Amino acid sequence: xxxxxxxxxxxxxxxxxxxxxxxxxxxxxxxxxxxxxxxxxxxxxxxxxxxxxxxxxxxxxxxxxxxxxxxxxxxxxxxxxxxxxxxxxxxxxxxxxxxxxxxxxxxxxxxxxxxxxxxxxxxxxxxxxxxxxxxxxxxxxxxxxxxxxxxxxxxxxxxxxxxxxxxxxxxxxxxxxxxxxxxxxxxxxxxxxxxxxxxxxxxxxxxxxxxxxxxxxxxxxxxxxxxxxxxxxxxxxxxxxxxxxxxxxxxxxxxxxxxxxxxxxxxxxxxxxxxxxxxxxxxxxxxxxxxxxxxxxxxxxxxxxxxxxxxx
Amino acid sequence: xxxxxxxxxxxxxxxxxxxxxxxxxxxxxxxxxxxxxxxxxxxxxxxxxxxxxxxxxxxxxxxxxxxxxxxxxxxxxxxxxxxxxxxxxxxxxxxxxxxxxxxxxxxxxxxxxxxxxxxxxxxxxxxxxxxxxxxxxxxxxxxxxxxxxxxxxxxxxxxxxxxxxxxxxxxxxxxxxxxxxxxxxxxxxxxxxxxxxxxxxxxxxxxxxxxxxxxxxxxxxxxxxxxxxxxxxxxxxxxxxxxxxxxxxxxxxxxxxxxxxxxxxxxxxxxxxxxxxxxxxxxxxxxxxxxxxxxxxxxxxxxxxxxxxxxxxxx
Numbered sequence: 001x002x003x004x005x006x007x008x009x010x011x012x013x014x015x016x017x018x019x020x021x022x023x024x025x026x027x028x029x030x031x032x033x034x035x036x037x038x039x040x041x042x043x044x045x046x047x048x049x050x051x052x053x054x055x056x057x058x059x060x061x062x063x064x065x066x067x068x069x070x071x072x073x074x075x076x077x078x079x080x081x082x083x084x085x086x087x088x089x090x091x092x093x094x095x096x097x098x099x100x101x102x103x104x105x106x107x108x109x110x111x112x113x114x115x116x117x118x119x120x121x122x123x124x125x126x127x128x129x130x131x132x133x134x135x136x137x138x139x140x141x142x143x144x145x146x147x148x149x150x151x152x153x154x155x156x157x158x159x160x161x162x163x164x165x166x167x168x169x170x171x172x173x174x175x176x177x178x179x180x181x182x183x184x185x186x187x188x189x190x191x192x193x194x195x196x197x198x199x200x201x202x203x204x205x206x207x208x209x210x211x212x213x214x215x216x217x218x219x220x221x222x223x224x225x226x227x228x229x230x231x232x233x234x235x236x237x238x239x240x241x242x243x244x245x246x247x248x249x250x251x252x253x254x255x256x257x258x259x260x261x262x263x264x265x266x267x268x269x270x271x272x273x274x275x276x277x278x279x280x281x282x283x284x285x286x287x288x289x290x291x292x293x294x295x296x297x298x299x300x301x302x303x304x305x306x307x308x309x310x311x312x
Numbered sequence: 313x314x315x316x317x318x319x320x321x322x323x324x325x326x327x328x329x330x331x332x333x334x335x336x337x338x339x340x341x342x343x344x345x346x347x348x349x350x351x352x353x354x355x356x357x358x359x360x361x362x363x364x365x366x367x368x369x370x371x372x373x374x375x376x377x378x379x380x381x382x383x384x385x386x387x388x389x390x391x392x393x394x395x396x397x398x399x400x401x402x403x404x405x406x407x408x409x410x411x412x413x414x415x416x417x418x419x420x421x422x423x424x425x426x427x428x429x430x431x432x433x434x435x436x437x438x439x440x441x442x443x444x445x446x447x448x449x450x451x452x453x454x455x456x457x458x459x460x461x462x463x464x465x466x467x468x469x470x471x472x473x474x475x476x477x478x479x480x481x482x483x484x485x486x487x488x489x490x491x492x493x494x495x496x497x498x499x500x501x502x503x504x505x506x507x508x509x510x511x512x513x514x515x516x517x518x519x520x521x522x523x524x525x526x527x528x529x530x531x532x533x534x535x536x537x538x539x540x541x542x543x544x545x546x547x548x549x550x551x552x553x554x555x556x557x558x559x560x561x562x563x564x565x566x567x568x569x570x571x572x573x574x575x576x577x578x579x580x581x582x583x584x585x586x587x588x589x590x591x592x593x594x595x596x597x598x599x600x601x602x603x604x605x606x607x608x609x610x611x612x613x614x615x616x617x618x619x620x621x622x623x624x625x626x627x
Contacts, residue, residue, distance in 0.1 A: 045625060052416055055623055074418040082416035088409025104318045105417040149413065 004063070005030050005157050005189045006051060011060035013046050013213075020046045022213035023060070028206075030156075033183050033190045035200040037305060038210035044193045047210075048159055051191075052082055065156055078106065081150030085162040087142060091135040095126060095145050098134060099152055106153045120148040124178060140171035147178060158182075159191045164199055172196070176203050197302045209305060217304070224304040236269040236279055236296050242289035250286060254278050265292075315419035319427025320434075327435045332396055337439055340389055344443040345450075347382035350375065352454050366587065368459040369466060369563045371451035372444075382447060383563065386440075387556050390474055391506045393439060394481025397432040399499040401425075402489045402619060411624050425619050429486065429612060436478045441471050462590050466562055469594070473562070476604050477555045481506070483611035490615045490622070509550040517546035551607055558600035562593055 006028040013021040021043040028034045036044050049055040051064050053073025062069055064076045089098045096117055103113045121127040124144040129137070137145065143163065150158055163179070164172035180203045182188050194200045200207065201221055209217040209224075217224055240247055244262050251260050251269060259270035269279060276296055283291045327333050351374035355367070375381040402425065405411040414424060448467065452458060459467070484505065488498035521543035525535045547553040565587040588596070 049623065049625070054415055074420070077416060078418040080416075082413075084409065084412045084416075086409045088411075088413060090410065091408070101318070101322055102413075102417060105315055105414075105419055107314060107418070146413075153418075 003029050005065060006191065007063045009061040011047075011050065011062050012058050013043070013050060013055070014058045020213050021050070021057075024213070024215055026208065026215065028189065028191065030189055031183065031187045032205045033179065033192065033203050035204035035207035036191055036193045036210065037195075037197065037200065037207055042210040043213040044210055045161065048082070048161060048193065051159065052077060052080065078153065079156045081153060081155035081158040083146045083150050083158070083160045083163060085165055087146035089134040089142065089145065092133060094131050094133050095121065095137070095148075096130045098145070099149060102149050103152050108152070116152055120151045123151060123182070124148045125174075140167050143167060143171070143175060144178075147175065151182070155188060157189045157191070161193045162195065163192060164194065164196055172199055179203060197305055221304065234271050234274060234296055236271060236276060236294065238267040238269065238279060238283065238291065239265050239293035240267065240283060240289055240291055241265065242286075247283060247286065247289055250282055251279060254282060315423040316427045316430070319423055320431050323428050323431035324434060327397070327431060333435065336393055336396060340393070340439055340443050341446070343385045343389065344382060344447055346379065347385050348447045348450050350379045351382065352451070355455060365460070366463055366565055367455070367457050368451065368463045371447060371455070372470075373563050383559055386474060387552065387559070388510075390440070390478045390555075391481040391510070391552070393436055394478040395485040395499065395502045395506065397435060398482035398485035399489055399502055400495040401428045401432070401486045403493055403495055403498060404489075406493065406624070407495070415624055421620055422616065425486075425616055429483070432482045432486075433475065433479055436482065437475050440474045440478065444471055465590055466593070470559055470562055473555065473558050473601055473604070476601065476608060477551065480551055480604055480608035480611065483608045483615065487611050487615040487618070490619045509552045513547060513550040513553065517543045520546055551604055554600040554603055558597040558604070561588075561597045565593055
């Protein structure tokens with residue numbers, strides 16, 4: 001339990017008759033970047049609220065940094081940074097004034113505040129804008145200021161809700177790079193809720209996929225794809241005109257082919273090697289079969305994610 | 313407690329640097345100075361026609377031929393000041409997405425509403441207290457009559473009642489800011505309630521009293537008294553009326569007790585109107601003061617409970 005920054009056991013949250021989080025078991029170790037994924041309404045935000053002690057679980061156990069959010073919310077919030085999806089600042093105040101306010105609310109000694117603010121603004125690349133009012137900031141700058149706002153309290157755990165939502169790819173990459181560096185240099189544990197799977201995949205050590213309040217899959221991307229696609233590295237997609245079953249049987253006889261299945265005119269082939277040449281040769285040599293399309297892809301988090309929800 | 317103080321200081325700084333504070337201050341000072349001008353013009357005649365010794369208090373109660381007294385202005389402006397300081401206290405934080413960031417800091421949720429409430433009361437006290445002190449200062453200089461210790465006490469209690477009344481309106485508009493998402497809706501609702509209490513309750517009271525016990529040329533004394541009691545009973549559901557009663561009794565010690573019960577012209581002609589002592593005035597107004605304070609507490613308590621139980625999401 002001590003090695004886990006976040007630990008939940010059968011965590012459940014109900015609003016009336018509706019179960020929003022359903023027996024969630026989650027264990028996130030120190031120093032990990034954990035991606036919590038799921039469609040809207042999956043229960044991710046409710047989990048965050050419970051982690052921060054902003055709403056009480058209906059049942060189950062929950063521990064954050066070794067404390068129970070229902071009993072010690074202030075201790076948890078002292079060392080947990082939270083950047084909501086839509087971060088707000090006092091627009092008529094400068095970035096320094098906003099961060100000062102956060103620092104004072106965190107009981108940071110006044111003499112330490114200027115140094116801390118400068119250090120945090122340096123990390124997010126906003127030092128030169130420290131005396132500009134936030135109203136003049138772009139969305140990306142506000143998001144970076146949000147990261148500085150989170151860092152001011154020297155957190156052990158940071159929870160980001162859609163940190164790159166609505167940002168252009170360059171700014172999104174900068175933010176992800178900041179997260180990666182902070183995790184590497186300061187050993188901060190991150191929990192990132194995001195829909196942008198390709199971005200999450202870049203930095204997350206592990207992901208959890210939530211649907212209808214339940215954790216339906218957990219692991220790193222290769223583990224998940226292994227569970228989902230039988231450990232195949234590639235999937236070759238073939239579309240034909242003709243007798244699909246006959247083609248499936250023929251393809252199964254090719255050496256190194258691991259799995260073959262079909263839906264309609266499409267045949268899905270799982271393999272660890274790029275066997276497109278062998279497959280196309282086999283199919284085109286068959287009488288009465290016309291090969292209309294062939295594609296190959298390696299499994300991304302998006303494939304895993306989409307496949308989970310196809311199954312669900 | 314430290315977090316309440318941090319929020320209180322930030323809110324105070326926000327209020328003092330905000331345009332709404334400067335506009336309100338300018339408006340209140342302008343009307344205050346206008347009313348002191350009116351009262352100085354008319355105070356000599358008012359003092360000569362009066363038998364009581366409370367000349368200094370007449371600075372606040374003397375009206376002109378056209379312009380009303382400072383008391384009337386104040387009873388008009390205090391609800392506006394209260395509403396302005398409360399209507400956007402919470403929903404602005406919510407709509408600007410600051411609330412979820414604030415709540416993720418190591419502070420109890422009630423620190424936010426407590427800090428804002430205390431900062432609002434402080435700002436209102438400064439506005440109301442300063443204009444009353446300015447009027448008292450100018451009056452002292454112009455009329456040359458220093459206030460007696462009883463008059464000073466009456467003025468201090470008057471300031472206290474004004475702040476309580478303003479606090480009620482602030483707590484009410486803060487309640488709307490907690491339960492309504494849009495600031496436009498919360499301010500309009502608060503203003504609608506103010507208009508109802510300030511204008512319509514009197515019209516309704518009059519209409520109901522006249523319908524139940526019509527007072528015409530043939531009306532008996534009993535009917536007239538019944539009409540008066542119904543009218544007064546309905547008017548007293550309005551905090552605005554309770555406030556007017558309380559400050560009038562406090563600042564017009566001579567004869568103001570007549571407000572509280574039905575008396576006929578014949579009765580008045582037989583009376584010798586001695587001014588009430590401070591103690592007697594307070595005995596007369598304490599129910600009004602207690603009701604105003606209770607209303608403020610109830611409104612704040614409801615906003616507090618609703619705010620504590622609300623689930624705050626960033627989206």
